[in-house]
Amino acid sequence: MSYRIGLVGKPSVGKSTLFNAATTNDVPEGAYPFTTIDPAVGEAYVRVECAAPEFGETCTPETGFCRQGTRYVPTRLVDVAGLIPGAHEGKGLGNQFLSDLNEADVLVHVVDFSGTTDLEGEPTEGHDPRDDIEFLEAELDRWYLGVLGKAIEKFEGAYAGSEPAIEEYVATQMDAFGVSPELAKQVVLGLSLELDPATWDEADRLALARELRERTKPMVVAANKMDHPDARENWEAVTNDPDYDHLEFVPASAHAEKALESASEAGVVDYEPGSDGFEVTGEVSMEQKRGLERIREFVDEYGGTGVQAALEAALFDVLGVVPVFPGSAKGVKTDDGKVLRDCFLLPPGATVEDFAYFLHTDIGDGLLHGIDCRSNRQVGASHELDPRDVVELVTTA
Secondary structure, eight states: OOOEEEEEOOTTSSHHHHHHHHSSOOOOOOSSTTSOOSOEEEEEEEEEEOSGGGGTOOOOOSSSEEETTEEEEEEEEEEOOOOOTTGGGTOTTHHHHHHHHTTOSEEEEEEETTOOBOTTSOBOSSOOHHHHHHHHHHHHHHHHHHHHHHHHHHHHHSOTTTOOOHHHHHHHHTGGGTOOHHHHHHHHHHTTOOSOGGGOOHHHHHHHHHHHHHHHSOEEEEEEOTTSTTHHHHHHHHHTOGGGTTSEEEEOOHHHHHHHHHHHHTTSEEOOTTOSOOEEOSOOOHHHHHHHHHHHHHHHHHTSOSHHHHHHIIIIIISOOEEEEEOBTBBTBOTTSOBSOOOEEEOTTOBHHHHHHHHOHHHHHTEEEEEETTTTEEEOTTOBOOTTEEEEEEEOO
C-alpha cells in the first residue's frame, strides 16, 4: 500500500459516508461540523483488469481480491478532518488538518453539488459549489505560501555571497511536500520569474506557491449528492467554467454506494463495488423498491455511483500510477502454484529496475534483467513499464 488518498472537504458534505462506502471502516456520520475529529484511515481498493485470464489461469491473490476478472488492489484512504475557512491560520482543526493532509499523495475533494450546505457545513439553499472549490484551493495555497515565506526569509538572512541557490532553500523548507530543488527551479523559471526572490512581489509568491501545490498535492473533485434535484444545474455550471479546467470532476453519490453495499450484504441485491448496474435478488418492500429504482436511475445515467471512479481517477488519471503484476520463471505461477498473487501500484515512468527496488533492496542490487511474461521477451533494467505488465525479475539475490 504505497499510496495514500486524502479525502478532504468542508463538514457535512458526505465525506465520512464516502469513506465508509469505500472502505471496511465505519466512522461516525452526521450533518454537523467535525463529525470526524481524528483522521480515519482505512483500506480502499482500485480496480485493475486481471491478467490471469490472458494466460488461461485463475489468479490467487494474497492482497486484495479478484471478482469476475477484476482485481481489487488495496490502497490507503484517509478521511481528513478540520477544513473550514482559516484552516491555514489554525482555525477549527486547522493545524491538525494540514498535518494530516500532508501525508496524502493525492486528494479527493468531496464537494456538495446539491448546494444545500454553506462554507462551514451549515444547512442552506442555493450555495455555489465553486465557492467550496475556491476556498479549499485558497487555504492550501496560503498554507504553501507561509512555508515558502520561511524559505525566502532564510535565504535573505544568509551570509551574503555564500548562500546556496534559492531553489535549495525552497526544497529544504518544503521537503515534506515532496518539493525537490529541480522541481522548485523548474516552477520558478516556468512562471518566468528570476531565481532571486528580491524580484518577486506578493502576486509572484502566491503564483509560485499555487503551482508548487498543484504539482505536489494534485486533486480530483468528487461531485457528491449528484442525485439531488439541484445538483445537475450546478454540475453544468461548474464543469463548463474554464476556471476549473485544471481539475477532474467525478459525479458521485456516496449515499447510493453505501445503500447498495448494505443491500448486497443483506442479500437483497447482487452488486460489485463500482459496477454500472445491479440486480435485485431478494424480497424488498415497496419503499425499498422505490429507493432502489431511484438509485438505478442514477447509476444508469452516470455509469455507477462514482465512489470507486473518484479513487481510480485520483490514482490512475491524476497521479498516473502504473499497476504491475510480478511474474515468475513459470510465467504467472510461483513454485508453490500461486497465480499472480500480487499486483503493485508503481509511480508513473517506473522501470524494471524501479520495480526491483520497490520489492526489495537486495532484488534491485542483484537485478540482471526482466522478462515480459506475455511475450517471453527479455527487457532491460531501464525498460519503462506499462499498466498491467507482467514481469519476471531475474536477479542474483
